[in-house]
Amino acid sequence: MKVGPVSRVDNSKLYDRSMICNICSITMSKKFKNCPGCGSPNVSKSKETEQPAPTPPIQKGEEIKVVEEYKLFGYNAKGQVGVYISKSSTTGKSLVYFPKQEEWGELEEDKYKRLKPGKISKKNKEFISRVKKMEWTC
Numbered sequence: 001m002k003v004g005p006v007s008r009v010d011n012s013k014l015y016d017r018s019m020i021c022n023i024c025s026i027t028m029s030k031k032f033k034n035c036p037g038c039g040s041p042n043v044s045k046s047k048e049t050e051q052p053a054p055t056p057p058i059q060k061g062e063e064i065k066v067v068e069e070y071k072l073f074g075y076n077a078k079g080q081v082g083v084y085i086s087k088s089s090t091t092g093k094s095l096v097y098f099p100k101q102e103e104w105g106e107l108e109e110d111k112y113k114r115l116k117p118g119k120i121s122k123k124n125k126e127f128i129s130r131v132k133k134m135e136w137t138c
């Protein structure tokens with residue numbers, strides 16, 4: 001096997017590591033069609049890059065969907081979409097506004113899922129700017 005300087009690509013900062021050689025396991029930039037170490041065309045996407053980007057922390061105004069049974073003023077809010085406002089430091093629950101019902105709820109984090117992490121619609125931005133002026137009781 002030819003061993004040249006190019007085989008040390010694994011330790012190089014010059015390349016991104018989006019591809020991995022299935023023969024010798026070195027990582028390389030996706031511009032390589034063949035492994036620069038062993039010359040094999042048997043390269044595939046490296047597992048490192050397959051991992052999804054970390055989810056940004058939830059922000060005021062993000063849309064959430066209730067995924068568990070949750071009683072909201074007498075009915076089950078499961079499946080409803082709400083606007084995340086804040087997290088209570090005393091109960092650990094999230095304060096959520098349900099625009100359709102015009103109701104507020106306090107949910108445990110595992111009772112809802114985030115619909116678009118890190119994204120806030122224009123409508124919700126406007127809403128939370130109005131919310132700021134209100135006085136919180138919780």
Ligand SMILES: [Zn+2]
Nearest residue numbers: 021024035038
């Ligand atoms: Zn290789």
